Amino acid sequence: MRRLLLMLIIISFAVWGMTSCKPGLLPTEEAGKPKVTLDRVEVQSYFPWADLPARTPMVLGFVFNIENPSGYNIRLENFKFAISFEAAPGKDIEIAIPTYYDQLYFPPKTKNQYRVVSVLDSMTMNLTLLVAQAPKIQALNLKPADVIKNWYATIGDFKFGIKVGEGQATFSTEKGDIIVPFEGKFPRK
Template identity: 70%
Template sequence: MRKCSLFLLMVSFALWGVSACKPGLLPTEEAGKPKVTLERVEVQSYFPWTDLPARTPLALAFVFNIHNPSGYNILLDNFKFTVSFEAAPNEYIEIATPTSYDRIYFPPETTSQYRIVSVIDSATIRLTLLVAQAPKVQALKLNPADLIKSWYTKIGDFGFGIKVSEGMAVFLTDKGDVFVPFEGKFPKK
């Protein structure tokens, strides 16, 4: 009798322990799978070009559509992506990696817009081209100073492509964390 009572007590504690814990995202559950797409890029602020090595700031706003198809609110925990400029036809060079830790709720069954503003300057781009992206710049046989000036003079009309890649948005939901990769190009051709 004692063994049976002890066994029932252990089973009831085990069931209580399992049911009291908040489960993570189970493989069979659908978290609503939010979707992130690049809507557009805007020139937020522009300054007259000054030859290098002087710094010329450039502020770009990246507007994303975030679609929440689930029936509950989702919380954006962090948002990160890499910005690349087109250096030659269909050849992109990574320039910056904006990251945002703003915590924002998105309502159920809606598409909302989320804006990230990234401020870069010509001196930082120059260092990126001379160090981190040097092999790519050399392979394309480009002059970094001429390339940067070209980007700054053409940005108003978006005379070159801008690519968002390696994007990752992390959403927190009642059913667990959801990681959403994304990428996009602007202008859309």
């Protein structure tokens, strides 16, 4: 009898524990999940090139479309992605990973734009290419200073591809948290 009573108590606690908690992360394949797409990249601010080791900033604006097809409000909690520039045709090199913690609400059945401004620096890019991305640069037989100078010289015309990869947007909803992966390229070809 005691054994049966103990089993009933354990089962009731297990059922109570599973039903009373807020659900964890919802699968991203669920219907009504938010959609994040890269709309465009804009040059927000540009400074004349100065040879390394001088620091030259480049400020880019990444404009994303965020669509909420569900019937309830969603709140953006966390937004991050990797910025990659094309160093050679078809060969992208990651140069930065911006992360933003803006808390924005998106009403049901709407599509809004979200602008992320990222300040890049020629010295930081150079260090990234010399250390973290050194194997890729060596495999392509490129010189980091020449690659960076080319990026600065041609950014106004977008003569090289800019890739947004490994993107992750975290939304909170009344039904739980949702993580939405995204990626995109600009200019579109």
